[in-house]
Amino acid sequence: xxxxxxxxxxxxxxxxxxxxxxxxxxxxxxxxxxxxxxxxxxxxxxxxxxxxxxxxxxxxxxxxxxxxxxxxxxxxxxxxxxxxxxxxxxxxxxxxxxxxxxxxxxxxxxxxxxxxxxxxxxxxxxxxxxxxxxxxxxxxxxxxxxxxxxxxxxxxxxxxxxxxxxxxxxxxxxxxxxxxxxxxxxxxxxxxxxxxxxxxxxxxxxxxxxxxxxxxxxxxxxxxxxxxxxxxxxxxxxxxxxxxxxxxxxxxxxxxxxxxxxxxxxxxxxxxxxxxxx
Amino acid sequence: xxxxxxxxxxxxxxxxxxxxxxxxxxxxxxxxxxxxxxxxxxxxxxxxxxxxxxxxxxxxxxxxxxxxxxxxxxxxxxxxxxxxxxxxxxxxxxxxxxxxxxxxxxxxxxxxxxxxxxxxxxxxxxxxxxxxxxxxxxxxxxxxxxxxxxxxxxxxxxxxxxxxxxxxxxxxxxxxxxxxxxxxxxxxxxxxxxxxxxxxxxxxxxxxxxxxxxxxxxxxxxxxxxxxxxxxxxxxxxxxxxxxxxxxxxxxxxxxxxx
Amino acid sequence: xxxxxxxxxxxxxxxxxxxxxxxxxxxxxxxxxxxxxxxxxxxxxxxxxxxxxxxxxxxxxxxxxxxxxxxxxxxxxxxxxxxxxxxxxxxxxxxxxxxxxxxxxxxxxxxxxxxxxxxxxxxxxxxxxxxxxxxxxxxxxxxxxxxxxxxxxxxxxxxxxxxxxxxxxxxxxxxxxxxxxxxxxxxxxxxxxxxxxxxxxxxxxxxxxxxxxxxxxxxxxxxxxxxxxxxxxxxxxxxxxxxxxxxxxxxxxxxxxxxxxxxxxxxxxxxxxxxxxxxxxxxxxxxxxxxxx
Numbered sequence: 155x156x157x158x159x160x161x162x163x164x165x166x167x168x169x170x171x172x173x174x175x176x177x178x179x180x181x182x183x184x185x186x187x188x189x190x191x192x193x194x195x196x197x198x199x200x201x202x203x204x205x206x207x208x209x210x211x212x213x214x215x216x217x218x219x220x221x222x223x224x225x226x227x228x229x230x231x232x233x234x235x236x237x238x239x240x241x242x243x244x245x246x247x248x249x250x251x252x253x254x255x256x257x258x259x260x261x262x263x264x265x266x267x268x269x270x271x272x273x274x275x276x277x278x279x280x281x282x283x284x285x286x287x288x289x290x291x292x293x294x295x296x297x298x299x300x301x302x303x304x305x306x307x308x309x310x311x312x313x314x315x316x317x318x319x320x321x322x323x324x325x326x327x328x329x330x331x332x333x334x335x336x337x338x339x340x341x342x343x344x345x346x347x348x349x350x351x352x353x354x355x356x357x358x359x360x361x362x363x364x365x366x367x368x369x370x371x372x373x374x375x376x377x378x379x380x381x382x383x384x385x386x387x388x389x390x391x392x393x394x395x396x397x398x399x400x401x402x403x404x405x406x407x408x409x410x411x412x413x414x415x416x417x418x419x420x421x422x423x424x425x426x427x428x429x430x431x432x
Numbered sequence: 433x434x435x436x437x438x439x440x441x442x443x444x445x446x447x448x449x450x451x452x453x454x455x456x457x458x459x460x461x462x463x464x465x466x467x468x469x470x471x472x473x474x475x476x477x478x479x480x481x482x483x484x485x486x487x488x489x490x491x492x493x494x495x496x497x498x499x500x501x502x503x504x505x506x507x508x509x510x511x512x513x514x515x516x517x518x519x520x521x522x523x524x525x526x527x528x529x530x531x532x533x534x535x536x537x538x539x540x541x542x543x544x545x546x547x548x549x550x551x552x553x554x555x556x557x558x559x560x561x562x563x564x565x566x567x568x569x570x571x572x573x574x575x576x577x578x579x580x581x582x583x584x585x586x587x588x589x590x591x592x593x594x595x596x597x598x599x600x601x602x603x604x605x606x607x608x609x610x611x612x613x614x615x616x617x618x619x620x621x622x623x624x625x626x627x628x629x630x631x632x633x634x635x636x637x638x639x640x641x642x643x644x645x646x647x648x649x650x651x652x653x654x655x656x657x658x659x660x661x662x663x664x665x666x667x668x669x670x671x672x673x674x675x676x677x678x679x680x681x682x683x684x685x686x687x688x689x690x691x
Numbered sequence: 692x693x694x695x696x697x698x699x700x701x702x703x704x705x706x707x708x709x710x711x712x713x714x715x716x717x718x719x720x721x722x723x724x725x726x727x728x729x730x731x732x733x734x735x736x737x738x739x740x741x742x743x744x745x746x747x748x749x750x751x752x753x754x755x756x757x758x759x760x761x762x763x764x765x766x767x768x769x770x771x772x773x774x775x776x777x778x779x780x781x782x783x784x785x786x787x788x789x790x791x792x793x794x795x796x797x798x799x800x801x802x803x804x805x806x807x808x809x810x811x812x813x814x815x816x817x818x819x820x821x822x823x824x825x826x827x828x829x830x831x832x833x834x835x836x837x838x839x840x841x842x843x844x845x846x847x848x849x850x851x852x853x854x855x856x857x858x859x860x861x862x863x864x865x866x867x868x869x870x871x872x873x874x875x876x877x878x879x880x881x882x883x884x885x886x887x888x889x890x891x892x893x894x895x896x897x898x899x900x901x902x903x904x905x906x907x908x909x910x911x912x913x914x915x916x917x918x919x920x921x922x923x924x925x926x927x928x929x930x931x932x933x934x935x936x937x938x939x940x941x942x943x944x945x946x947x948x949x950x951x952x953x954x955x956x957x958x959x960x961x962x963x964x965x966x967x968x969x970x971x972x973x974x975x976x977x978x979x980x981x982x983x984x
Binding site: 201202203206207209210211213214217218221222279282283284285287288289290291292293294431432 | 500503504505506507525526528529531532533535537538539540541542543544548552553555556557558560584593600604
């Protein structure tokens with residue numbers, strides 16, 4: 155690559171018909187010095203490694219979020235509000251045991267709505283001053299952009315779940331005897347959040363410059379994520395109920411959720427470049 | 433690795449711009465079409481290295497579309513595009529580091545510092561470590577933002593952001609720099625500073641600017657192009673064109689409703 | 692040529708399809724035997740009602756409802772196919788086809804939902820059950836609605852086509868997963884009562900196949916008609932846009948003429964009479980120096 159460019163600069167000038175004064179080559183050398191003669195100092199000509207770019211993209215998202223905490227605080231506060239609404243909705247249910255039977259669903263409703271809020275925000279920095287275009291100007295594989303954004307969204311969603319899920323237990327399940335298998339809900343939470351982050355990243359990229367993007371993301375996201383939601387609610391419910399002999403369902407639901415993750419993230423990965431490039 | 437001198441040290445202008453082959457931009461029959469609508473309708477353009485091309489034209493003439501294709505952000509529906517001797521449609525990634533874009537949007541993260549912004553974009557171009565840092569230092573000195581390097585970009589004025597945007601675009605030391613309405617939102621003083629900076633980095637680079645400001649664009653350029661309806665009305669070297677006649681032609685293009 | 696030919700066949704297809712459906716319906720109510728129950732091993736309670744083994748006259752809906760449902764899915768596949776082709780070729784005609792197929796899909800989904808709902812109410816005594824098929828269909832409908840909402844939320848026609856194509860493919864991948872998951876993960880609230888794994892006797896199979904063929908033909912004819920309407924609508928939009936753009940110059944010819952005039956003028960502006968349409972090719976270094984304006 156370096157030699158190629160060198161030859162382009164110095165190469166046979168006459169062929170194109172431009173007349174070059176004898177001093178010109180020196181002059182061109184002078185302005186081109188840092189590029190041509192000091193090759194190692196010009197690393198941009200080496201093919202950038204995808205992993206370094208991924209790290210840079212991810213690091214940028216994390217640093218920005220740690221500085222502003224925009225996504226994390228808005229999601230955390232919103233989840234508290236949803237919990238308060240649940241409090242009102244369940245005020246008349248006296249028996250904690252009844253709550254256990256549908257707490258999987260409640261938990262996932264909380265996660266889906268909180269995630270929607272976060273996903274909507276996840277591209278606000280990128281579009282604010284055209285940064286996404288700035289990224290696309292660089293020799294970055296579009297799939298790397300997708301992976302980095304999915305990872306950062308996943309990290310933020312997991313961070314929020316780390317707060318909201320214990321709070322959910324404190325508020326609604328503290329009186330009920332928890333089954334021994336309750337900690338197993340970590341698995342569906344993890345698998346589910348991976349899928350939400352992957353599909354959510356694709357769809358929120360599409361929603362960036364649409365009219366009424368907040369609503370649009372919900373309209374696109376909820377039906378697409380429905381199968382994942384369905385499987386995860388089932389797995390979470392089984393784990394929370396902890397009834398003997400129902401664990402086949404748990405694993406089957408988990409496997410299905412995993413299948414969804416693989417298929418949909420592969421599809422999103424393949425389609426992402428069409429969303430970014432015209 | 434030692435910090436190397438930058439090519440834009442004042443006083444190093446000794447001309448000889450046409451010395452670098454091949455052409456900076458060689459476009460043949462660029463068409464951007466969707467359905468029956470043609471944003472570009474067969475644009476031919478040949479630009480030698482070191483030139484400064486100003487593109488004028490009424491709204492919707494296809495100026496921005498053309499610039500996006502040159503920036504490798506959009507692909508033409510058909511046509512050929514070679515930049516710096518490389519086929520831009522077949523190997524866009526080989527060219528991306530050699531083409532920079534400064535737009536009216538600064539393309540900087542408001543919540544990161546100037547230093548962090550430049551370091552981030554440097555790493556996208558595969559630059560890291562001391563070499564990248566040296567480059568960032570040089571660029572920050574160039575755009576005179578050295579003293580603000582650890583402040584968040586959000587606290588910068590519009591003019592400062594636009595200056596930092598120059599540093600961002602030059603991070604990979606591109607040979608072609610595209611300017612998309614760079615003056616919009618700049619006050620006259622900031623625009624003046626911007627011009628001075630562009631003048632300092634002019635050496636050894638080819639510029640293409642889209643602008644609504646005929647006077648400014650015409651003063652800066654070596655070549656001028658008028659687009660209308662996605663087609664080239666005129667593209668000529670400034671030396672061949674009479675300023676008054678060009679101005680009349682521009683006004684005629686805007687006024688005739690052909691866009 | 693082939694397009695013209697197939698266009699001529701469209702009305703014939705429509706009539707033939709309608710005839711087939713009519714045959715299907717007549718057959719359904721005359722020759723096809725009444726189903727004597729779904730042979731549930733035990734009676735099941737759905738929404739407080741005992742569902743016994745009776746599936747009598749209401750079963751007749753099967754001969755239309757199922758073909759319509761299948762047709763909706765087939766046309767979603769057609770839409771996804773054209774969407775993929777669009778992403779590869781960026782040819783607008785593909786986008787129009789994909790969108791049209793989605794419109795047909797929406798019509799058929801709504802028809803399926805309505806007929807299915809009537810049946811559900813009649814047979815199960817409830818308007819809605821979160822049963823796998825119904826659930827999947829509901830999600831499918833939401834996906835198709837989302838597709839059209841997405842199209843309406845964007846301005847740039849190229850972007851509309853691109854994003855819609857991506858979403859169409861995602862939906863088409865998602866729908867079978869949705870079906871798979873709702874089947875395989877039993878909901879804890881409602882048991883799976885509805886099975887369609889029984890073999891059909893010929894007297895039932897024949898009208899079903901007739902209906903299937905008829906519905907697909909009608910769907911295809913609808914698709915072709917809608918395609919023509921959409922293409923015409925796009926053309927009208929395009930003409931409207933041009934009229935707006937050209938404002939005083941009312942036609943493309945006048946605008947082209949204006950452009951030609953400008954170019955002629957440009958040729959005189961460029962001192963050495965170089966062709967105005969192509970740029971200064973090779974420049975000697977001397978003139979290449981930036982000038983002071």
